[in-house]
Amino acid sequence: xxxxxxxxxxxxxxxxxxxxxxxxxxxxxxxxxxxxxxxxxxxxxxxxxxxxxxxxxxxxxxxxxxxxxxxxxxxxxxxxxxxxxxxxxxxxxxxxxxxxxxxxxxxxxxxxxxxxxxxxxxxxxxxxxxxxxxxxxxxxxxxxxxxxxxxxxxxxxxxxxxxxxxxxxxxxxxxxxxxxxxxxxxxxxxxxxxxxxxxxxxxxxxxxx
Numbered sequence: 001x002x003x004x005x006x007x008x009x010x011x012x013x014x015x016x017x018x019x020x021x022x023x024x025x026x027x028x029x030x031x032x033x034x035x036x037x038x039x040x041x042x043x044x045x046x047x048x049x050x051x052x053x054x055x056x057x058x059x060x061x062x063x064x065x066x067x068x069x070x071x072x073x074x075x076x077x078x079x080x081x082x083x084x085x086x087x088x089x090x091x092x093x094x095x096x097x098x099x100x101x102x103x104x105x106x107x108x109x110x111x112x113x114x115x116x117x118x119x120x121x122x123x124x125x126x127x128x129x130x131x132x133x134x135x136x137x138x139x140x141x142x143x144x145x146x147x148x149x150x151x152x153x154x155x156x157x158x159x160x161x162x163x164x165x166x167x168x169x170x171x172x173x174x175x176x177x178x179x180x181x182x183x184x185x186x187x188x189x190x191x192x193x194x195x196x197x198x199x200x201x202x203x204x205x206x207x208x209x
Contacts, residue, residue, distance in 0.1 A: 055202030078104035
């Protein structure tokens with residue numbers, strides 16, 4: 001082999017080594033995506049969860065619909081429990097349906113029963129590994145006190161805060177406000193229509209399917 005071809009081969013090898021070194025240097029200097037946050041939560045369309053709640057129902061006051069008079073409920077604090085099915089629409093939105101049961105006592109120990117069935121839209125805010133749920137719910141409520149039974153409209157905004165326990169469980173505290181229009185039945189005077197106001201506070205557990 002003559003000197004010229006040898007020189008050409010050496011030059012080609014040197015160029016290839018130079019290009020390879022430049023390519024590796026560029027790869028090392030290219031910004032790499034950050035690793036996932038520890039405890040980060042990811043939800044997509046179709047993810048499902050159940051929420052179980054146990055707490056207390058606080059009867060606050062009634063508003064007389066005929067003249068706006070505020071009246072005491074004369075009901076004591078009582079227990080309540082709930083179960084909710086939730087389906088995620090995205091990372092930040094979900095739909096849910098909740099069934100709640102609760103009761104309270106009158107001074108004579110008569111029982112006021114309440115069974116709301118609520119459809120909810122939920123907006124989720126992520127704060128580190130914790131979650132803040134802002135719910136807006138509406139539905140119907142079955143009520144019973146003495147011989148009077150009602151089926152009324154029901155609305156409930158709610159705020160909940162959750163911390164993760166493990167990949168399938170979150171533990172939190174939920175605070176909801178009940179608006180219950182209690183319309184007079186045909187056999188009652190029309191001025192008996194009331195707007196009930198209740199507060200519920202629950203310890204809640206989310207189980208992710």
